[in-house]
Amino acid sequence: MSYHRLSDELEYRxxxxxxxxxxxxxxxxxxxLPEGAGRAIAAAVENEPKPILIWLEFQDCAGNTESFxxxxxxxxADLILDSISLNYHETLMAAAGSQAEDALxxxxxxxxxxYIALVEGSVPTGANGAxxxxxxxxxxxxxxxxxxxxxxxxxxxxxxxxxxIPAARPNPTGALSVGDAVPDVKNLINxxxxxxxxxxxxxxxxxxxxxxxxxxxxxxxxxLFAYGKAIHDNCERRAHFDAGQYVEAWGDEAxxxxxxxxxxxxxxxxxxxxxxxxxxxxxxxxxxxxxxPCIGCAEPNFWDTMTPFYRRLPDVAGxxxxxxxxxxxxxxxGVTTAAVxxxxxxxxxxxxVGEGASKEDExxxx
Amino acid sequence: xxxxxxxxxxxxxxxxxxxxVRLTHWLIFFSIIVLSATGYYIGHPFISVSGPARDHFVxxxxxxxxxxxxxxxxxxxxxxxxxMFAGNAYARLTQLVPLAGERLGNLWQTALFYSFxxxxxxxxxxxxALAGAFYALVFVIYLAMVATGLALYTVVAAAGSPFRxxxxxxxxxxxxxxxxxxxxIGMWFLLIFAVAHVYFVLxxxxxxxxGTVDSMFSGYKFLPRRRAGAR
Ligand code: SF4
Numbered sequence: 001m002s003y004h005r006l007s008d009e010l011e012y013r014x015x016x017x018x019x020x021x022x023x024x025x026x027x028x029x030x031x032x033l034p035e036g037a038g039r040a041i042a043a044a045v046e047n048e049p050k051p052i053l054i055w056l057e058f059q060d061c062a063g064n065t066e067s068f069x070x071x072x073x074x075x076x077a078d079l080i081l082d083s084i085s086l087n088y089h090e091t092l093m094a095a096a097g098s099q100a101e102d103a104l105x106x107x108x109x110x111x112x113x114x115y116i117a118l119v120e121g122s123v124p125t126g127a128n129g130a131x132x133x134x135x136x137x138x139x140x141x142x143x144x145x146x147x148x149x150x151x152x153x154x155x156x157x158x159x160x161x162x163x164x165i166p167a168a169r170p171n172p173t174g175a176l177s178v179g180d181a182v183p184d185v186k187n188l189i190n191x192x193x194x195x196x197x198x199x200x201x202x203x204x205x206x207x208x209x210x211x212x213x214x215x216x217x218x219x220x221x222x223x224l225f226a227y228g229k230a231i232h233d234n235c236e237r238r239a240h241f242d243a244g245q246y247v248e249a250w251g252d253e254a255x256x257x258x259x260x261x262x263x264x265x266x267x268x269x270x271x272x273x274x275x276x277x278x279x280x281x282x283x284x285x286x287x288x289x290x291x292x293p294c295i296g297c298a299e300p301n302f303w304d305t306m307t308p309f310y311r312r313l314p315d316v317a318g319x320x321x322x323x324x325x326x327x328x329x330x331x332x333x334g335v336t337t338a339a340v341x342x343x344x345x346x347x348x349x350x351x352x353v354g355e356g357a358s359k360e361d362e363x364x365x366x
Numbered sequence: 367x368x369x370x371x372x373x374x375x376x377x378x379x380x381x382x383x384x385x386x387v388r389l390t391h392w393l394i395f396f397s398i399i400v401l402s403a404t405g406y407y408i409g410h411p412f413i414s415v416s417g418p419a420r421d422h423f424v425x426x427x428x429x430x431x432x433x434x435x436x437x438x439x440x441x442x443x444x445x446x447x448x449x450m451f452a453g454n455a456y457a458r459l460t461q462l463v464p465l466a467g468e469r470l471g472n473l474w475q476t477a478l479f480y481s482f483x484x485x486x487x488x489x490x491x492x493x494x495a496l497a498g499a500f501y502a503l504v505f506v507i508y509l510a511m512v513a514t515g516l517a518l519y520t521v522v523a524a525a526g527s528p529f530r531x532x533x534x535x536x537x538x539x540x541x542x543x544x545x546x547x548x549x550x551i552g553m554w555f556l557l558i559f560a561v562a563h564v565y566f567v568l569x570x571x572x573x574x575x576x577g578t579v580d581s582m583f584s585g586y587k588f589l590p591r592r593r594a595g596a597r
Contacts, residue, residue: 242425301540305540314543314544
């Protein structure tokens with residue numbers, strides 16, 4: 001069942017050739033490939049055996065799964081991601097209990113070294129892994145077993161990629177990213193963001209099906225096609241940023257005119273993802289597009305370093321350092337000025353007082 | 367350069383600050399002024415403009431000026447650091463980091479003078495040891511400013527730009543936002559230092575009467591002969 005081809009499925013599902021080619025062209029666009037690439041993608045997607053996917057969910061909110069499920073109409077992407085070769089997905093699969101776990105064990109056994117593991121959620125390592133167990137086994141145990149035998153592991157969402165919210169200070173469960181929890185996995189790819197963009201995940205898998213290799217990655221092992229540019233650099237409000245036009249309060253004149261959200265704490269200048277281009281919910285809109293600053297969810301340690309979300313500078317270890325650094329700096333500069341003036345007055349006074357005794361001072365110099 | 371030392375009566379004229387020292391001093395001075403002013407605006411854009419965005423480029427200009435000033439600053443600091451190893455006795459690293467016993471003694475005596483205990487300063491042609499120690503700290507802050515600045519720049523550098531190579535700095539600072547915070551703190555350190563520096567240079571000029579302020583323009587200081595030992 002796991003190796004059948006997409007072309008039969010498309011026909012069965014009533015998806016037109018036109019829609020299918022449109023999908024392939026859009027994937028080429030997301031991947032930043034040249035025009036002819038759409039045809040190559042179509043050929044690969046149609047004829048190549050689909051990779052077998054295993055979707056594991058650990059310590060998170062199921063937001064990444066939700067993000068896929070909430071597509072407003074079934075697309076070719078849905079077919080690739082969840083209809084065909086997704087052999088195990090706790091939230092989506094019909095099987096339950098030991099039946100489900102058997103399916104997982106069998107897929108791992110039969111396809112060792114061939115399947116792709118997609119992992120959603122962080123791996124808690126505290127209390128011997130007791131914070132997250134499935135079928136009586138800890139997340140760490142499952143991750144080691146399933147990711148260890150995978151051809152590639154895709155960490156879906158910021159929790160899996162970087163630890164995310166569970167790993168935020170003080171990290172009570174000892175949560176780790178998949179890469180940190182199972183350091184020796186093959187071809188780890190981090191698809192961060194909260195949630196990860198379904199469009200990018202699909203594009204990643206299509207890339208692999210077409211070119212038989214994984215795309216170039218950045219230093220956090222994120223594909224450059226999706227994380228190669230700062231949000232700020234492709235933002236539709238950038239002209240207002242450069243001009244000097246900023247929203248100062250929610251709903252003010254500037255906000256209604258769509259000015260830049262920089263002063264409302266926008267983290268677009270510190271975040272790399274293709275949201276301004278790919279957008280969300282099939283290109284409907286994206287956070288900055290609808291007037292909310294970027295919260296930097298695709299970056300490592302985002303909960304600890306991007307908060308407070310509505311200020312420019314971060315807090316440190318729970319102290320409002322970011323809020324106070326500039327007022328305190330200005331104050332200290334003022335205090336220093338006052339101090340040196342006072343010191344100067346003291347020096348002048350002493351010179352005057354000491355004038356009479358200046359003969360005796362000469363000897364002190366040597 | 368021929369007359370590095372010349373005497374006239376009891377006063378000796380000593381060539382203390384070589385051209386690279388003076389030049390980088392003033393380039394660093396002016397670039398810090400420009401960087402602080404534009405940097406403050408970038409952190410807190412207090413000028414807001416109205417009308418179509420295409421008519422204005424306030425933040426764009428501030429950022430461009432900031433980036434060019436940063437280049438001047440970085441190169442000047444780099445030349446000055448190089449000169450700590452290649453320059454004359456007064457420009458050397460040993461003048462900044464007080465390790466020799468004599469430098470530590472001078473540090474202590476200078477501190478005594480500043481705290482009103484010692485009546486007259488120990489006149490010395492180069493930096494006094496206390497000032498030197500502060501300059502060493504300032505150069506550490508320069509490096510932190512350059513590193514955090516480069517880290518912040520990597521994310522907006524064009525794909526394929528050589529500046530992208532500095533992205534390894536970002537995790538060292540625990541992310542771009544922490545780099546940004548350190549960049550702010552560093553600016554205040556430098557501005558506070560500048561206030562103290564100007565004051566103590568004036569104080570030295572007035573109390574030691576060896577031409578401290580002039581020396582950063584001319585390179586020369588004037589010391590009574592018997593006190594003019596170079597080290
Ligand atoms: S809204 Fe955010 S990402 Fe967009 S231009 Fe302003 S600061 Fe940059």
